[in-house]
Amino acid sequence: DIQMTQSPSSLSASVGDRVTITCRASQDITNNLAWIQQRPGKAPTSLIYDASTLLSGVPSKFSGSGSGTDFALTISSLQPEDFATYYCHQYNSYPYTFGQGTKLEIK
């Protein structure tokens, strides 16, 4: 199975800040990586696929990068609604796997 490791596990930031979350795969997944947001008590929302492509309707403040084993999600100009947990997810091979999540909290 491909293990996905996110860093950090939690992150405190202020409104207006820019933050970056990283995700490392245990083996090469080319660009078959997605980023998913989950606000507390809510369903997940997909943000990015193929490592860097925004889904329709996702604001450009979100950006993704990377390929192979190392990936990053950057969120600029943080707003209150951005404080949530973010997961990376590989769909390169079965079993699909997710990172453990990064909880983004307001400082």
Place this chain on the structure above:
Amino acid sequence: EVQLVESAGGLVQPGGSLRLSCAASGFTFSSHWMSWVRQAPGKGLEWVANVNQDGTKKYYVDSVEGRFTISRDNAKNALYLQMNSLRAEDTAVYFCARIFCTRTDCFYDHWGQGTLVTVSS
């Protein structure tokens, strides 16, 4: 508008069974792979199972293989998860999710609101 609405979960005794449903609307259901993903209380997301457009290809995480069955009824625009021999570690919120495929890749693009399944005596 794409909508995925899971049926109510519930409390089930260890060893018991439960069938979850997901009602899909707002898109051509028969054109999409579909999936179940779960989240144990306070934990992260865990993929459970995928099914292809006509129900002939099914994939499962090892921990549910042989106990859970994913299926679909394209005439009813419905996705199902039959869960047998339930264990305490199956306690989770279960999400139905749509998979969108481009020419080269398939990924989640829409999620249901989730339904809680509790396995306890």
